[in-house]
Amino acid sequence: MITKFYRYLLRNQVILALFIIVAGWFLFHIRGIIVSIFISYIIMAALLPGVSYLRRKKFPKVLAVLIPYVGVFLIIFLLIIPLIPFVVSQISSLFNGLPKYLDNSATILGFKINQSQIQEYLSNGVGGLGKNAFDVTSKIFGGLLATLTVLVVSFYLLNYDDSFKRKFAQLFDQEEREHVHDTLRLVDDKLGAWLRGQALLCFAIGLGTFLILSALKMPYALPLALIAGFLEVLPTLGPILSAVPAIIVALTISPAMALIVAVAYLVIQLLENNILVPKIMQHAVGLNPVVVILSIMIGANLMGVTGALLAIPFVSFAIVVGKSLRETH
Secondary structure, eight states, X not given: OHHHHHHHHHHOHHHHHHHHHHHHHHHHHTHHHHXXXXXXXXXXXXXXXXXXXXHXXXXXXXXXXXXXXXXXXXXXXXXXXXXXXXXXXXXXXXXXXXXXXXXXXXXXXXXXXXXXXXXXXXXXXXXHHHHTHHHHHHXXXXXXXXXXXXXXXXXXXXXXXXXXXXXXXXXXXXXXXXXXXXXXXXXXXHHHHXXXXXXXXHHHXXXXXXXXXXXXXXXXXXXXXXXXXXXXXXXXXXXXXXHHHHHHHHHTTOHHHHHHHHHHHHHHHHHIIIIIHHHHTTTXXXXXXXXXXXXXHHHHHHHHHHHHHHXXXXXXXXXXXXXXXXXXX
């Protein structure tokens, strides 16, 4: 059915143009729902290998879904909650001392900055962030309701994965259904590998940065390492951005320390690009660095933080689907 409709549109360019306009308008107005579904699908794809493994071990279907689903979120919850008070105090201390660090670093480099203006800007920014914490969360997760929706939808996608794929394939002609199944499996593999690999990369970079900064006796090693770990979700740009605050803090100790920290971040980046990324992300879709940067910039411009975070998996998804369409037609 979808194939016939697609061919009909290709034969009628006026109707095709109208369809694209109407579809674009509709998708723009439901973009929040689409983002929630896409996040749910990525979570499902990341957990699917665990569910499939338990199913092969003859676990009941519901139990096979619940064990990896609940287990992963429970581990994340237990790891994050105990660290919150210490991390908050460290980040607060870092922000409070940042104007002084910037002023000292600027003095070392031979120019002067207005410390009071920076303090006022940071205070307003942090204060605004605190007052609008729910707004920030809403932009990232679409609010509490959307977050719960993502979790529920990803659970049902896991529980009824085979049924969803079979019904979706039935929308196509009989001779194309096997190819549709193969494409869906490839999408699952790529998006799941991306999320699992990205989580492992963030943890590895964060831990490695913390150990190196601690060995150098750098102040604020934990928040600086958390910044490095979180910014790892932005390929190419993230590692560069995460090095800036660490170098600024190191400059207040000595120029030599700043150079050592810069070299340390460079070494981490080289190890990531030549060892971690090839090993961890070998099943994910590889993208040219220019494509990565442009994707992140476009995603950030369209949907802010959420768009920047989801740009890479969306481009990977589009590449897989595009290749599949070329093979079909």
